[in-house]
Amino acid sequence: MFNPDIIKPENLVYKRTNVLTDAVMHYCPGCGHGTIHRIIAEVIEEMGIQDKAICIAPVGCSVLAYNYFNVDSLGAAHGRAPAIASAIQRLHPNHHTFTYQGDGDLAAIGTGETIHACNRGENIVIIFVNNGIYGMTGGQMAPTTLLGMKTATTPYGRCVELNGYPLQITELLADLPGTYYVTRQSVQTPAAVRKAKKAIRQAFENQKNHKGTSFVEILSNCNSGWKKTPVEANKWMEENMMAKYVPGDIKVDGVKVR
Amino acid sequence: MAIKGAIVIDTERCKGCSVCVGACPNQVIALSKNVNGKGYNYAEATKDDCIGCASCAMVCPDGVITVYKAKL
Ligand code: SF4
Ligand code: SF4
Numbered sequence: 001m002f003n004p005d006i007i008k009p010e011n012l013v014y015k016r017t018n019v020l021t022d023a024v025m026h027y028c029p030g031c032g033h034g035t036i037h038r039i040i041a042e043v044i045e046e047m048g049i050q051d052k053a054i055c056i057a058p059v060g061c062s063v064l065a066y067n068y069f070n071v072d073s074l075g076a077a078h079g080r081a082p083a084i085a086s087a088i089q090r091l092h093p094n095h096h097t098f099t100y101q102g103d104g105d106l107a108a109i110g111t112g113e114t115i116h117a118c119n120r121g122e123n124i125v126i127i128f129v130n131n132g133i134y135g136m137t138g139g140q141m142a143p144t145t146l147l148g149m150k151t152a153t154t155p156y157g158r159c160v161e162l163n164g165y166p167l168q169i170t171e172l173l174a175d176l177p178g179t180y181y182v183t184r185q186s187v188q189t190p191a192a193v194r195k196a197k198k199a200i201r202q203a204f205e206n207q208k209n210h211k212g213t214s215f216v217e218i219l220s221n222c223n224s225g226w227k228k229t230p231v232e233a234n235k236w237m238e239e240n241m242m243a244k245y246v247p248g249d250i251k252v253d254g255v256k257v258r
Numbered sequence: 259m260a261i262k263g264a265i266v267i268d269t270e271r272c273k274g275c276s277v278c279v280g281a282c283p284n285q286v287i288a289l290s291k292n293v294n295g296k297g298y299n300y301a302e303a304t305k306d307d308c309i310g311c312a313s314c315a316m317v318c319p320d321g322v323i324t325v326y327k328a329k330l
Contacts, residue, residue, distance in 0.1 A: 002286075002306045003264040006328040013263075014312040014325040025320060029298065030275030034319030190281050190313035230275040 019045045019053075021070045030230020032220025033061060035187040036129060037068050039197040040098070043204055044071065054088055054097045056081040058105035061135040061222075065100050079110020082117035085124040096207055098125035103144040104134045107169045111143075114169070121178025121212035125203045128170065128215065131222035132241060139225035143167040146244055151225070166244060170217045174251040180212040182251035186219040186242070188234035199249075212254070219245055262330050263310025267301050268322040274298035278314035278323065287314055 001007075019041035027033045044053045050071055057065040059078035066073030076084045081099035089097040099106075106114050106128050117124065133151055134140040140153040144166055148157040158166075174182040181203055185196035196218055203214035219241050221233035228236055249257050265286070272294065279287050284307040289299040301314075301323075310327025 001264075001266075002303050002308065003262050003326075006262055006264050006330075007266060007326050011264075011310075011326040011328045012324070013310055013327045014315045014323070016321040016324070020321065024271055027319065029273035029319075030277050031319055034321065035317060038319075038321045187317070190311075190316040193316045230277050231280060234277070 017041045017045045019050055019070050020068055023067050025068055026064060027061065028224045030221065030223050030233070031061075032131070032187045032218070033129060035193060036127065036196070036218050036220060037065065039187070039193060040100070040127065040200055041069060043197060043201045044096075047201070047204055047208075049096050049204070052095045054085075054092070054095055056085045056088070056097065056099040058099070058101040058110075060102040060105045062100055062102060062129065063136070079105050079108070080113050081105065081110065082122070082124065082126060083113045085126075086117050086120065086122040089122060089124050093123070093210070096125070096204055098127060098204075100127045101129065102135070103128070103130045103132065103142045107143040107167050111169070115173070115176070118173045118213045118215065119176045119178045121180070123207055123210050123212060124214075125200075125207050126213065126215045127200070128217040129220050130217055130241075130245060131220045131225070132166075133222050133225040135222045135225045139222075139227075143169070144245075146240060149240075168245070170215065170245075171250060173215055174256055178213050179215055179251055180254045181206050181214040181216075183215070183249045184217040184219065184245060184247050186237070186247055188221065188237060192247075217245070219247065259329050261309050262328055263308035264326045265303055265308055265314060266324045266326075267303070268324075269300040269302070270294050270296075271320055271322045272298060272300040273320055274300055275319065276301070277317050277319065281313045281317045283311065283313060284309060
């Protein structure tokens with residue numbers, strides 16, 4: 001232990017938020033899901049909305065998200081989180097209903113629910129974790145899998161002839177009039193985490209002001225699915241994922257910015 | 259006046275992913291040769307150069323790092 005003399009409550013600058021439960025997360029070592037959970041929880045704590053936050057958990061790796069967020073939660077059928085969130089937020093218009101969904105959940109089986117909730121401009125926050133693969137089921141191709149990327153179901157790499165193009169659902173959603181805020185973030189470095197947290201805060205603030213749908217995509221590594229170490233996976237994400245899924249704001253205050 | 263930091267890592271919950279190691283501007287953290295109850299080589303501070311910037315804590319997926327900072 002170094003500098004034990006400064007380890008005192010008055011010198012505390014960072015500790016795990018109580019909006020996360022004490023449960024040990026089941027995610028693989030280095031997986032971005034844990035970081036994304038934590039910054040959402042920190043935003044909820046900082047805004048003082050723990051008793052008003054309602055998490056709609058998906059199917060996929062983050063199916064157990066309700067074990068980790070110390071807020072009211074509900075598990076949706078696969079892909080249906082935005083539909084459930086729409087109903088709950090309409091019934092509790094001053095609460096903060098948010099969905100937490102991966103690419104398989106949101107951009108494959110849940111594409112319809114996602115598009116229609118965004119098109120209706122439901123006053124919900126959608127957190128979309130994009131790691132370009134189906135993690136939980138063993139690393140199969142997802143709609144967001146990059147061209148050339150090897151997965152369990154594209155062993156020679158994704159090719160257009162067989163598998164079509166990677167789906168940039170976030171850009172698509174920005175074109176809908178119901179979305180008020182659409183952004184793409186990531187969590188592989190301290191600076192990126194801070195930015196992603198700011199974006200999540202913005203989304204919840206928009207919801208507080210009844211602005212419509214706020215959609216935050218967060219690029220994350222699936223190091224097991226990508227068959228890399230966590231550090232290599234983050235680097236691979238910066239070099240490959242970010243070339244296709246360019247980080248930054250796409251729509252701010254209801255106006256497209258790119 | 260110098261700024262000094264200190265980190266406390268909940269080593270039993272650390273998964274040894276190493277993401278914090280590269281995030282530290284002062285190369286304070288390394289994985290231990292020892293393992294925790296789950297068999298992971300846990301992260302630990304290896305020198306006295308922490309400035310309490312919390313970069314490591316910011317990227318830790320399991321939120322196991324607590325950070326302190328003081329002006330000495
Ligand atoms: S608080 Fe900053 S300086 Fe200290 S160990 Fe963490 S990253 Fe390094
Ligand atoms: S980032 Fe967290 S879980 Fe990973 S090695 Fe560092 S302290 Fe352990």
